[in-house]
Every structure is written in structure tokens, then in C-alpha cells.
Amino acid sequence: MDDRYSRQEAFFGIGKEGQKKLKESRVAVIGLGALGSVTANNLARAGVGFLRLIDRDYVELSNLQRQSLYTEKDAAEALPKAVAAYEHLKQINSRIQMETVITDVNSSNIDSLIEDVDLIMDATDNFEVRMLINEACHHHQKTWIYGGALGASGMTMNFIPGEDKPCLCCLMGTGLSAPGSEPTCATAGVLNTTTNIIASLQCTEALKILTGSDAARTRLLVIDLWENSFDLISAVKDPQCPVCGKGEYEYYGKLRGIQTTSLCGRDSVQVVPEHTANIDFASFAAKLENLGKVSRNAYTLDFDNGQFQIKLFKNGRAIIKHVTDEKRAKSIYSEYIGL
Numbered sequence: 001m002d003d004r005y006s007r008q009e010a011f012f013g014i015g016k017e018g019q020k021k022l023k024e025s026r027v028a029v030i031g032l033g034a035l036g037s038v039t040a041n042n043l044a045r046a047g048v049g050f051l052r053l054i055d056r057d058y059v060e061l062s063n064l065q066r067q068s069l070y071t072e073k074d075a076a077e078a079l080p081k082a083v084a085a086y087e088h089l090k091q092i093n094s095r096i097q098m099e100t101v102i103t104d105v106n107s108s109n110i111d112s113l114i115e116d117v118d119l120i121m122d123a124t125d126n127f128e129v130r131m132l133i134n135e136a137c138h139h140h141q142k143t144w145i146y147g148g149a150l151g152a153s154g155m156t157m158n159f160i161p162g163e164d165k166p167c168l169c170c171l172m173g174t175g176l177s178a179p180g181s182e183p184t185c186a187t188a189g190v191l192n193t194t195t196n197i198i199a200s201l202q203c204t205e206a207l208k209i210l211t212g213s214d215a216a217r218t219r220l221l222v223i224d225l226w227e228n229s230f231d232l233i234s235a236v237k238d239p240q241c242p243v244c245g246k247g248e249y250e251y252y253g254k255l256r257g258i259q260t261t262s263l264c265g266r267d268s269v270q271v272v273p274e275h276t277a278n279i280d281f282a283s284f285a286a287k288l289e290n291l292g293k294v295s296r297n298a299y300t301l302d303f304d305n306g307q308f309q310i311k312l313f314k315n316g317r318a319i320i321k322h323v324t325d326e327k328r329a330k331s332i333y334s335e336y337i338g339l
């Protein structure tokens with residue numbers, strides 16, 4: 001016996017019983033940026049027994065203003081966020097189990113990421129992935145907690161399966177905005193206080209849900225920290241909702257070919273091949289050496305020919321920098337890495 005969790009157990013809503021439930025809980029954190037840093041940190045310290053840390057990206061200097069788990073050293077080494085997060089968190093709580101997954105979350109892998117957990121924390125930065133999470137969670141009857149932040153405003157909502165409970169699609173429909181038509185964190189900026197508060201609100205709800213409390217919020221919370229507004233908005237189920245009303249999915253279960261995604265404000269395009277590979281960096285580096293500068297660590301291989309840069313991950317996914325056109329990114333991928 002020790003007093004690691006004594007302050008949490010002393011709180012009436014948790015107690016020793018609640019603490020035991022947290023220890024037995026399994027949570028997937030999707031995205032380890034600003035929201036995910038805070039979420040993974042809070043849940044690890046709170047003693048959630050298993051955390052799956054999922055992120056597709058690596059640490060950069062511009063992340064450090066708000067992505068509170070990471071250091072300048074992580075950015076200098078361009079560590080994958082999942083790896084950097086794991087390394088920091090295991091020094092914070094060595095008693096919990098953690099698993100790192102360096103991947104882009106898509107319809108081909110979401111089942112394996114969520115089917116063996118009790119709760120999914122949304123810490124992503126785009127609605128396409130959230131729609132996929134929403135549909136996959138409806139299919140598997142899993143609870144997930146949505147969170148989003150931009151500038152000084154943010155919102156969060158618990159999505160719990162149930163006959164009378166709304167899903168994300170009930171609230172927002174399935175229509176996604178055209179790329180470039182909505183503000184992003186790169187164009188509109190974001191305060192670290194906004195992401196800290198939204199993620200902390202999500203985590204408080206996670207503690208309630210995992211301990212079986214009946215205090216979990218049922219409404220959408222929308223905040224604007226600059227305007228000092230905190231609004232709770234009623235959310236009702238839409239009987240005509242394609243997802244939870246009819247079970248028709250637009251993202252989940254859809255097989256896809258090679259995928260390209262322009263990365264928010266980054267002058268970069270991500271390329272995800274249809275099949276996962278396990279690339280041998282040593283032999284691959286030898287092939288690319290005559291074409292440009294090559295460097296690598298255990299997780300990524302970097303190639304720079306002066307016009308564009310390729311950051312290649314072990315599973316075949318690549319981020320191509322100084323390219324904004326997705327077709328061009330695909331052709332660079334096919335030329336230098338091969339499809």
C-alpha cells in the first residue's frame with residue numbers, strides 16, 4: 001500500500017473503489033498533439049491501467065507551445081509523438097501499461113485500435129477521423145469523448161451508446177467542409193489554455209465514465225475563453241441519423257486505396273499506402289543515397305533532395321514536405337518509395 005493516489009481516492013466521487021476501476025480500465029487516446037498530451041498525462045497520472053497511445057506525427061518545434069508532454073530534445077530528434085509520449089509517461093507512472101502505435105487512423109486499422117478498450121479519447125484535429133471514430137464506436141457500441149479546440153474556443157461532448165443517445169452525426173451531419181474553407185490551428189492559431197481546458201474537461205468525464213458515476217455530462221459544452229462564455233447545449237438524437245438511426249456508414253468499413261492528405265498548414269502531404277509494409281531502412285537508405293541526403297533513426301528515414309523532403313515511417317507511410325499538391329505527392333512517393 002502506498003499513497004500515490006491518496007488525493008484522488010479522498011475525493012468523494014472516486015474513492016478506493018473508483019481507483020480500482022481506473023486501474024482495470026483500458027483507454028485509447030487517438031492523437032497526441034495538444035489535446036492528447038494533456039489527456040495522456042492526466043490519465044496516466046490518474047492511474048488508468050492501460051493506455052494505447054496513437055499518433056501519426058513527429059515532434060516539431062512549433063508543437064511545444066501547447067503540446068505539453070514534449071521537450072526541445074524530442075523536437076531536435078524528430079521523435080514520433082507516440083514514442084516521445086511513452087518515454088515521458090513511463091517516468092511519470094511506471095505502474096500502468098502503455099502501448100505505442102505510430103499510425104494514421106483509418107478504416108483499415110480502427111477496429112484493432114478500439115475493440116479491446118473501454119473508452120476512446122478523441123484528441124484528433126480533423127473531422128474525417130472523428131466521423132470514422134463515431135461510426136466505428138457505433139458499430140462496436142463503445143463510448144468516446146469528443147474534443148476540439150481552435151483559437152480561444154472549444155467544445156466537448158460524451159458520446160455514449162444507447163437507444164436515446166445522440167451521436168456526433170446527429171449533431172453535425174455527415175457533410176464535411178471543403179478543404180481550406182474552415183479555419184485551422186495553423187491559420188487561426190490556438191491558445192494552450194484552450195487545449196488544456198478542453199482536454200481536462202474530457203478527462204474529468206473519462207474519470208466519471210470509467211468509475212461508473214452517473215454525473216457524466218449529457219450536453220455539448222461550448223466555451224470561448226476570450227469572450228468568457230461557457231454554454232451547455234442540449235443534444236438530442238436524430239431518428240433519421242444515418243449512423244445511429246440507420247446504421248449506414250460513410251467512413252467505417254470502407255476499403256480504400258492509397259490515401260493522400262494535405263496536412264493542416266504544414267506545406268506537406270501525407271501518403272498512406274494501401275498495404276502496411278515493414279521497411280528495411282538500411283537497404284532503403286543505400287538505394288536513396290545517390291539521389292539526395294539521407295538520415296535515419298529507429299522510427300523514421302529522412303530524404304532531402306533540395307526540392308522536397310520525404311519522412312518515411314517503418315510501416316510505409318510518408319510525409320512529403322514542400323509539396324501541397326496531393327497528386328504530386330503521390331507521384332513522388334511512387335517514384336522514390338514505390339507503390
Ligand SMILES: [Zn+2]
Nearest residue numbers: 167170241244
Ligand atoms: Zn446519430
